[in-house]
Amino acid sequence: MTQLQYRRTGSANGRTGSRYWRSKRAYLGVLPFLIFSGVFLLYPTWSVISGAFQDKVGKFSTAELRAVVNSPISRHAFFNSIGISAKTAIAGAIIGGLFAWALVNGKPGGFFYKFSVALSSVLAQFGGVMLTFAFLATFGFHGLVSTLAVRFAPGSFLAQSSWLYGMNGLTVLYTFFQIPLMVLVFLPTLQNMKPQWREASDALGGKAWEYWLRVGIPILTPSFVGAALLLFVNSFSAYATANxxxxxxxFLTPLEISSALSSEVGGANPTEAKALSFVMVVVVIIAMTLYTLLRRRVTKWEKQR
Amino acid sequence: MGKATMKQSWGTRLWRWTIIFLVSLYLLVPLYAMLDFSTKHFAMARPGRTLESWKAITTQPDLFPAIVRSLTTAGIVMALILFLIVPTAIWVHLKLPKLRRAFELICLLPLAIPAIVIVVGIAPLYRWISIHLTESPITLFGVYTMLILPYTYRSLSASLDSVDIHTLAEAAQTLGANTSRIIFGIIMPTIKTGIINGSFIAIALVLGEYTISNILNYKTFQVVIAQIGRSNGNVAVAVSVASLLFVLFILLLIPTKKRHRAVLDVDVA
Incomplete structure (x- = not known):
């Protein structure tokens, strides 16, 4: 509430203060930033998006884009990417959401709570090279769990490490960093639920499951889905872990982009990389737009406190 | 909800502890496994513990230069945040309210463009830089600064909104301060926490970045860890544990109250 007021006076002052401040020369102040971001962000972005609609000599064409959409390899990679992102987003959202609920129901300022939040913030960033090593040390050849499995359950899939190097292994790895991210994103929402809602439900004779079915779940659904969308984008753009x-x-669209880009393999094809990138950006933008729309619904009741 | 005074039913408690137990198992076993793995002998079949791999960290030829380079890059990124991004953000807030939307749009753009896509667009630029200027991986500071722009922007705009910088600026001007004094001497100290958070995020991001540097063939910290992993898994795992502890240490330096928010912001990537 105070923030809103500040913002209002802020912009009002900005208008009246303009006598002191505004002049054409003021625009020069953003020039260094504009040049820097132009070189390292805006132009590269533009070159990817425009490049997706060009042929190899730079003329307008949708041929490369059509080729990418129609190629069985790209399709396979794309649906693999969508599939693993959706799977790990849902798994991460459910497990992380439950864990966040368990945290909120504990002592709010307690050691366990603080420790879990700190650990989550480290582990959510853990994806990539080090995460791969962690799971190789767990389920890989001579890993902790596989050594135990070899001794006690030699027939099980855990005893062979081959499952780790495929889609199943990747799903387990991705879910590992999705859970803590979900905890971080979802915790504030759960904390903003008012105890009065539960009390009102109890006072009116509602059972626990009735409270969750009629109040809890309907109220949490938009932020839950929003968080799941974030997780989706998170694993959809992930490259390091899979690589x-x-x-x-x-195997996945990000891997396909990197192999189209690197000339080491011989057949470097930057136009193909751009077309694939364009497809990725479209997916991310759709997900982020949905997320923004959902957040707008959520902030209505979260901010009222 | 969650107040200690509220009595919890047996059902709730059972659920709670089952969830906590299972999730902790998932998250902690791989971490313990790393520790376990890094203290095994290079010849895996040999039983017992050893610090061989931890001692071998110091003898890795590429590792130390890579750490120095990555930290240097992080330092440059922090300087750019301090002397380019923050002043521009303040300037736009103060003098160019019309540009606020456009500025916000630029700052949030990297959220819609995954790193793997930015690499596609920026590869020609870095090819040019490595041919004509320098092959040093430190030049990655340019693209890294852009990558963390959304998080910097968020922590900045939150602090800028909560302080009435217009009144501050006008008061300072009335008392005779010039523009750079207003920005660097008056406003920046008041939004100190936002800036500090942004800087910690910069270190964490630069030390953890792999996608861009690997594809562009630059030997950064993560790329070197992956490279060590190809020849000696134990040592790579030991390095990973060490750097994990380092990141945890950095995160603990951020004041508790602010940490949650700042870290939340970085994860929205």
């Missing part, structure tokens, strides 16, 4: 775990080149 270090799996050596197959065209």
């Amino acid at each position: 270090t775990l799996i050596s197959m080149a065209d």
